Amino acid sequence: MTSPDATHVSTSRRSLVRGAAWSVPTISMVAAAPAFAASPCDPQTYRIDWGTTPYTPPGSLTASPNVGTAVVAGSAGGQSMNVTFASTLGGTATRYDANLTVLSTLNIGGLGANERGLAVRSTNTSLVNANRQTITVTFGRAVSALSFTVVDVDLAANFADRVSFSPLPTRYTRAATVAGVGNFGLETTTNDGAFRYTGPSGGIDDTSAAGNVTITYDGGPSFTSFQLIYWNAGTPGPQGILLSDFTFTANGC
Template identity: 35%
Template structure:
C-alpha cells in the first residue's frame, strides 16, 4: 500500500499496510498441504460453511497460534474450526520488528478492496542480514477440525491480500502447499502461489493502498483436504535500515463438508 516512508508506523507501532484476504513448514503433526486420505461414503449430508474472521468466535492463543470456529450450521452438523500454527526459519520472527506483537490478530478495517476483516499475518526479519530471502521465512499451518478431530473440507476458497513491496524494506512472497487452483489474481501480482512459481509483486517497489485489490490472489482447493500450509518470505536482497516488518492478510474461508460424523 502507499507509504510516505517505508513501513510508516501507526499509533500502535505497526505498519500502515493493512489489506486482507485470502493464505511449508516443519508443521505440527496434522496432515498439511495434501489431500485427505480416501474417505468412506459419509452418511452425513454436505453442509456449506463460512469461517468469518470478523463475526465468528476467534481465540488467539499467542503470536504463533489462533483458532477460528464457525457458527452453528443448520441441522445436526457441528461447527468446524480452523487452527493456525506459525513457525519460523532463519532470522524471521512473529510480529513487527518492534512494538506489540499483532501477528494472528484480526484486522477490522477494509482489506483488499473487497470486505472488512481478515487474519493478520505479520512477521519481520531480525538481527543481521546473514539469513534472508527464502532462508528467512514464516510457515503457517491451517488445520480443520470438528468435534475435536481432523475433518476434511471441499471447495475451500479464500483470498490473500496486500501482497506488495517497498524498496529496501519488503517484497512479499507467498507459497501454498497442495493442489489448488488460482481463481483470480490482482493486476500487479505474478506467480501461481506454488514453491516453483510463488505469488509476489511484479516489481521490487510497488506499495499498495488499503482499498486496492491489485495485491490479491484467490485460490480454491477442490479437496477433500484437512489442512494446508502457507509459506511467507521477503524477496528483497538489500535493506535500507528501515523496519523490516511485512504483512499480508487472509480473508474469510468458504467450503463444504460431509466428513463431520
C-alpha cells in the first residue's frame, strides 16, 4: 500500500518535469534581412534640357558627318548617355542659319519661361518631299516613354512646314491649328499626311503654342532611334522649327 505522502510526491515530480519541458524558451536565430539598395543600372528618368544639358552642335552647316551630341545624366546616379542628332539632306535641300544649335529664345511654344529649343532649319529650291532634311536621333541605350514637342510648325509667303516621323509616333497631341498624323509622303485633303499648319499665313512667333505637336513614343527594349523628316511645301525659301526638351526612361547602365 502506497502512502498518501508517497503518491503526492511522485505526482508532483512528474508534473514539475512535464511543466519544465514545456517552459524551456526557444531562442530565435532569424536575423533581419538587409535592405537592398537601388542599383544605378535600374531604370531611371532622363531629360535633355536645352538650357542646361551639355550639348555640342555640328562644327558647321556643311560638316560631314553633320552631328550634334547631347550628354544627359540620369535621375539616380546611373551612367550618362549620349544622344546624337544627325542631319542628312535629300534633293536640293540645304541646311540654313542655326541648324542643330540651341537658340537663346525662351518660352518656346509657350511651354515654360525657361524652355529653350534645338533649331531645325532648311531651305530648298523645289517643293517636293524629296528635297528634305532628315534628323536621325539616336540614343546610347534603349529608351521608353519618350516625349518632346515640335514647336513653330507654320506657314508664310515663302514656306509651308511639313514634319513627319519614322517610325510613326505612338501618340501625338496637336494644336487646334495643326493637322496631319506625321506620315511621310501623303499630301492629301484628308490631312492624313505630314504635320502641317492650317491657320492663317504669315508665320507665328517661336513662343506661340499654335504650331505645337507633342510626340510620344512608348519605346521599349529595342527602341534606340527614330527620324524626323522636314521639308517645305510652299514657295521655296528658308524655314525652321524647334524641338523642345526630351524626356524618357532608360536603364542607368
